[in-house]
Amino acid sequence: MEVKKKILVTGGAGYIGSHAAVELLKAGYQPILIDDFSKSDSTLLLGVEKIVGEKLPFYKGDCAKREFLESVFQIEGLISGVIHFAAFKSVGESVQRPLIYYHNNISSLITLLDVMKDFQVKNLIFSSSCTVYGQPDQIPVKEDAPFKRAESPYGATKQMCERILEDSYSSYKVISLRYFNPIGAHPSGLIGELPLGVPNNLVPFITQTAVGKRDKLTVFGNDYNTPDGSCLRDYIHVVDLAQAHVKALEFLNQSKPANSFEAFNIGTGVGVSVLELIYTFEQITGVKLNYSIGPRRAGDVEKTYADATKANYQLKWKAGFSTSEALLHAWNWEKKLAGK
Numbered sequence: 001m002e003v004k005k006k007i008l009v010t011g012g013a014g015y016i017g018s019h020a021a022v023e024l025l026k027a028g029y030q031p032i033l034i035d036d037f038s039k040s041d042s043t044l045l046l047g048v049e050k051i052v053g054e055k056l057p058f059y060k061g062d063c064a065k066r067e068f069l070e071s072v073f074q075i076e077g078l079i080s081g082v083i084h085f086a087a088f089k090s091v092g093e094s095v096q097r098p099l100i101y102y103h104n105n106i107s108s109l110i111t112l113l114d115v116m117k118d119f120q121v122k123n124l125i126f127s128s129s130c131t132v133y134g135q136p137d138q139i140p141v142k143e144d145a146p147f148k149r150a151e152s153p154y155g156a157t158k159q160m161c162e163r164i165l166e167d168s169y170s171s172y173k174v175i176s177l178r179y180f181n182p183i184g185a186h187p188s189g190l191i192g193e194l195p196l197g198v199p200n201n202l203v204p205f206i207t208q209t210a211v212g213k214r215d216k217l218t219v220f221g222n223d224y225n226t227p228d229g230s231c232l233r234d235y236i237h238v239v240d241l242a243q244a245h246v247k248a249l250e251f252l253n254q255s256k257p258a259n260s261f262e263a264f265n266i267g268t269g270v271g272v273s274v275l276e277l278i279y280t281f282e283q284i285t286g287v288k289l290n291y292s293i294g295p296r297r298a299g300d301v302e303k304t305y306a307d308a309t310k311a312n313y314q315l316k317w318k319a320g321f322s323t324s325e326a327l328l329h330a331w332n333w334e335k336k337l338a339g340k
């Protein structure tokens, strides 16, 4: 029986990491999960186990701690590649606590790169973000769009991490996946988004309001230069996003150059407004949302959505789920969390 290629998944107990673990296993890889539970707990690990029917190797620890990472590489032996999700990702929190973002997001990447080099592991997929572009001059935004000054320390850490990877690519084969707005949950309803405390992001705030956990949703501004005045974003189903990581691994395994750095936009290519998302949610669930229009949120870009043709052609990846399906899956997950 062919030995499965081991893929180290840092942040494997998180929203995107857990969905990626499921898709990796389905594609015949052996995910090895790492998480320090600073922004997660074992909930999603248990959900992954139920979906795949087996317990995945898991190590609790901080990727910024070299000894911890070295121990994982020593125990696991030959590792075919690494997918690095582990990072803090709240735009708002990063403004309040910039140093913990720079320390955690930058140190964990540099430590990981050092240990990968010691163990001759070259393949790396980095979890990046469309926030690296800031407010693009042209949309849909292409990978060669300039990096505007980041609107938040979070976005700045993603820009810096990409620069570190570009400057050190001679020892690695790197793909940077620039996520647009991940939403939704696994169709099984066994894993999904688990925001700690008050959600920063729109969709978990919508579902928590709909389930009665929040009184009201505030739409942050409807005076933007968009069709209905609310901001435009590219909302991509988390399972589509997870599958993009499998395609990226296949691309790395086939790609010729010994060392490389390639970035890909991972989005649907369609811009959806905040109000459109709310209306769609109400349509498909039959739940009337209690929301009001409030002031703009500092740091928000007016509109951004992906030109994903590079990923479509080179990674042979394309988003499959619709916004409606993503919202329905997110709603199913929220109802499960509420015990409904």
Ligand code: WQD
Pocket: 089, 090, 091, 128, 129, 130, 131, 179, 180, 181, 182, 200, 201, 202, 203, 205, 217, 218, 219, 220, 221, 231, 232, 233, 274, 297, 300
């Ligand atoms: C979306 C829209 C808000 C909450 C996120 C992540 C970032 C990156 C990109 C991965 C905006 C509006 C929100 C609310 C609202 N993802 N909104 N009321 O800011 O695009 O960034 O995706 O790397 O990490 O933060 O997503 O969901 O916060 O906001 O009106 O209560 O919804 O103004 O227009 P954002 P978001």
